[in-house]
Amino acid sequence: MKKRRKIFSPVYMTLLLIAMYLPIVMVVIYSFNAGRTIGAWQGFTTMWYDRLLQNALMGDALKNSLVLAAWSVALAGVIGTLGAIGMAKSHFRGKGALETLSTLPMMIPEIILGMAYLVIFSAVGIPLGMPTLVVTHMTFCVPYVYINVSSRLVGMDPSVEEAARDLGAGPWRVLLDITLPLVAPAVASGMLLALAMSLDDVIISFFVTGATTTTLPLKVYTGLRNGGTPEINALCTLLLGAVFVLVSLAQLWQARQRRRQARDREQANRNQPDRA
Template identity: 40%
Template sequence: MSGNSLRRFPGTGLMAVFFFAFLYLPVAVLIALSFNENRSATIWTGFTIDWYFRIFENRDIVAAAINSVIVATAATIFSTLIATIAALGMARDRFPGQAAVSSTIALPLIVPEIITAVATLIFFVGIGLSLGLGTVILAHVVFCIPFAYLPIRARLEGMDRRLADAAADLYADEWQTFRRVTLPLLWPGILSGALLAFITSLDDFVITFFVSGPGASTLPLYIFSSIRIGISPEINAISSVMLVVSILFVSLSFLIGRRG
């Protein structure tokens, strides 16, 4: 049927090639220029990997990377914990307003991120909370909950509920059933959601830009502030590293989530 569709609409394949080239060719160029030995990012003079070593010698990049890891780790732990509790609660017997609760959990995926960022900033200012690394963590926890929730919820939907009933027939209480039956089966979904939450927090720029304060710069903020004065192979190198890390985490999340 797909072949008939392509024959029915000539040029579809060419448009698909143009679309993916427009989307990914700049990324490929960025990675290639990160190996450029010239200080100018746009003039190729030779191959080198020195820029990848220099990013570890740059104190500002190292400090931003540490902040990013701290924020992403804290956001992952708390958002995954909340998402797991929410998924377990939603998987139990249906209750009035369940659809509304489910929609509310997924709301950050639908609402434009800029609106979430502005609303979060207004909330923090309204309650008198000083902007810093703590506010970034709080904002990221809320933003990452649906990313952790969806794989966990999908895993619960695919579980055989008769296993829990069998555990109850063997005189296991709710805690024993959760620890010995539900949690081992749910663990791939939890890990998959945690990986998605981590990389979402690590790569986030918009929310971090609005709710961060002095000393709370993360890697995306550092890259944004650096490109204002020009793009260098050093920026291309750190961007390439973040790209590889993102692909790795998303791939691991996908593979772990598919485990039977």
């Protein structure tokens, strides 16, 4: 029985991973296809990449996506971190309700908020464009930062802050020198996740983008609705490359962080064998 599981497990995982990666590989392969449509294979070319790099509209879309992500993630990072610290340290009526409301954008299907924004922005008379994109992306990015930082604060040893206070540090000093450095990794991973969500978003952007502003995912969406072109393949391949590098770096960094934490814990245990 044990032997059977030993065979089943790698075979199953390999098969599922192939199913997961085969489409991605296809996109990459077909970006080098000489044919004009995504149809049959007609030989190798790198022409679509040249064409893509010369396409000014694509450049605009890329710039928009990056500017949008930078603003919304930065704002969400500050708002979410402050919110998590504030919520962890205070008790008031309606705290649960506020928490639910703040994390709601992550929970409900995106299309609900997307349509709500379109309807309310047009009712109030706010023109759609980059500002509306930033505000809405920021809103759905906040929960990712908030939840990451909150869970880190829950797991944190309160005696560290108390010790600093007992040693005479004022509340701001404690916040800047103790609390913020301790939650920094959680802030970073929350912002990273938010970045991925912002760069990925189609549904909300679809509703709140103006006639002149387009983001990369929206560009891909319209391209694909019209059947897809090798140029879109090339664009997707570049996006995939960027994501792969980003995720690998994040993973490496996290692994290093974990190793360091484990080492610290080990050291602490060695110094205080009775506490462990």
